[in-house]
Amino acid sequence: MREPDRFAEVLTPSGRLRGRWRGEPGTPGASAAFLGVPFAEAPTGERRYGAPVPQAPWDGVRDALEPGPTPYRKGGTANLLPEAAVPGDATLNVDVFTPDPGPGANLPVLVWIHGGAFTAGSPASPWYDGAAFCRDGVVTANLSYRLGFDGFAPIQGAPANRGVLDWIAALAWVQDHIAAFGGDPSRVTVAGQSAGGTAVLTLLASPRAKGLLARGWALSPAPAYGDPAAAEALTRLIAERAGALPTRESLTAVAEKRLLKLQRKEMGLKSGNITTAITAALDEGLPYGPVVDGDLLPAAVPDALAAGHGAEVPLVVGTCDDELVPAFRNAKRFLRFLPARFLLGRIGLTGAARRAWLADNADVRRRGTIPTLARYTTDRAFRAAIPGLLAAREGAAPTRLYRFAWRSPVYGAAVHCLDIPFFFDHLDAVGIDRLTGSAPPRALAAEVHGAAVAFARTGDPGWPAATAASPRTRVFDTPSATVPDGYAGVRALR
CATH class of the missing domain: 3.40.50.1820 (Alpha/Beta hydrolase fold, catalytic domain)
Structure with missing residues (x-):
């Protein structure tokens, strides 16, 4: 028999949210989950390939009881971990888990960035549930970001590194909102695995992220940052296959489903020879990912770190x-x-x-x-x-x-x-x-x-x-x- 719902409410700078307690409030191990909380407006229509636009405030109480829509659309269970795909447009959202909702607790915060080679993965995977961190007095926030073509393809007239802009927007939201959930915005640790680990290093290297994270933990970061020339070539190819120009205006008119199908087709391995395929993957890296753009990333991540970017942030890294x-x-x-x-x-x-x-x-x-x-x-x-x-x-x-x-x-x-x-x-x-x-x-x-x-x-x-x-x-x-x-x-x- 399902236990009765016990709702938790917090008042954030954007409006009041209703989450759900897991366990009896006030007992050891209990935590409240606020799911699918938007940090930016839905990246659709004219906003599709733009920088994230902060979520407008709302009136009344907004339910945060179910995972929000995910940029990951494929769904199903991956070989190594389950990847939840939730349909919908408002894909820029966070899931917050807290043992002590409400201002004043000043608990440390862990922000999690999921992996998936920048083309897959989901913040709603059940493996990322923050219950144990809450048990140990840490507020946890899992963020979503645009993937693949939408997040990282170079498109004429669109900002580069849109997925990176999403990370930065989510971390800015954490700075402004996490105190309402019992978190301390001065003690934000950003952690991630695989592409998420690479995201942690990218944020250290980006001047725009300075002050948004106090610590970083990178699990299995791959040094396979995007290759601008290869990414531009892939954009031109996908646009051509879609009957469009490689411009923001033209690609906005192409249905998301069509572009996802083309992305998967063009990114597939083209050789049945395993040694050739391995060599290509090692030499060429990932087709999509953060690229040097002179703004978010002034230099390649290792060079930016050597120049002192992120030097103030303690880091744990390993594989x-x-x-x-x-x-x-x-x-x-x-x-x-x-x-x-x-x-x-x-x-x-x-x-x-x-x-x-x-x-x-x-x-x-x-x-x-x-x-x-x-x-x-x-x-x-x-x-x-x-x-x-x-x-x-x-x-x-x-x-x-x-x-x-x-x-x-x-x-x-x-x-x-x-x-x-x-x-x-x-x-x-x-x-x-x-x-x-x-x-x-x-x-x-x-x-x-x-x-x-x-x-x-x-x-x-x-x-x-x-x-x-x-x-x-x-x-x-x-x-x-x-x-x-x-x-x-x-x-x-x-």
Whole structure:
């Protein structure tokens, strides 16, 4: 029998909101959820490819009881985590979870930016529920942003990096509104995974985001920022296929459904040769993502960080050990009998660099060809950028490194997205067992989540800061440990 609704109301600068309590108000672990709260007007019609327009105030009480519309339209369950797609136009919204709704609580705040290669993902995934953070005294806000063509395609007459503008608009909303939910706007930690982790680094590098975040935690950020030339070529191609010009006026007249279909078609892999496909993905990066535009991003993210942007923001950054193992799952039957050295050569690792990398990764080499290929592609796509990022932030606020090394029994490896349910301490969420197996280590979830809570509260997750000369790294595993250099295995790729 469903328990009766217990509503919670808050008065924000935009108007009064009605959310719903989960659990009895005032009891340990209870939290109130305010879902689908708009931070900007619906990006439709003339606003479709424009900068986000702040949400106009409303009269009366606005219900915030169900997830808001998502820019993600495909729906269904992804291979690694469930991605909720909610129809509707008002896609620029936030979900807020709080243990103490109302002004005066001054609790630390965690803002979450979802992943999905800038073309997919959903803030409404049940894996991102903020209940455990609320239990531990942290207000949580999950934000949405425009994806793919709508968010990142270069279009004549439209601002660049519209998805980045959405992040900044959402964080400005947090600054103005989060106190009404019990949050402290001076203690906002922005965290995200995969594309969301890249978003955290992008915000550090953007002068327009200064003052909007006090701390950052980047899980598995990919250094695959958008390539302006490739993105412009893709825009021209999609516009041509749609019978339009690559201009804001012309593309506004094309139905969203039509553009999404063309985007998926043109972004699909065009080669059945797996080594060719892997090489292209590693060399060319993502088709959409933040690009240098001279305004939001004055320089490439590593260069902007080296120039001092974001230097005032403490940062935690790390990766899973074998992010890309799932990408090779269907290739086992025809790759496992081929020598790893040969396949590494086919995808660009040769000579002295190959010998050095294999020597540094002897542990994974002993596990076979597929684990070796997955580790190398993971290094290229994620891990090799970490030492350079640390060097770029030399002299900045503390940077702390970590690795998530616990191996899922489902994949035999620490794969992409595996750390999310540990970060949120949400091992009972729907579909978790497909990634973690039936008995994930709860003590490890308490440790990872506890580090995130401590960082949101104080800026210190509980292990020493790293420097280029002393790259100390927390390795999350059973048991965990702090090691002198957790990314020594990528030195041949630096």
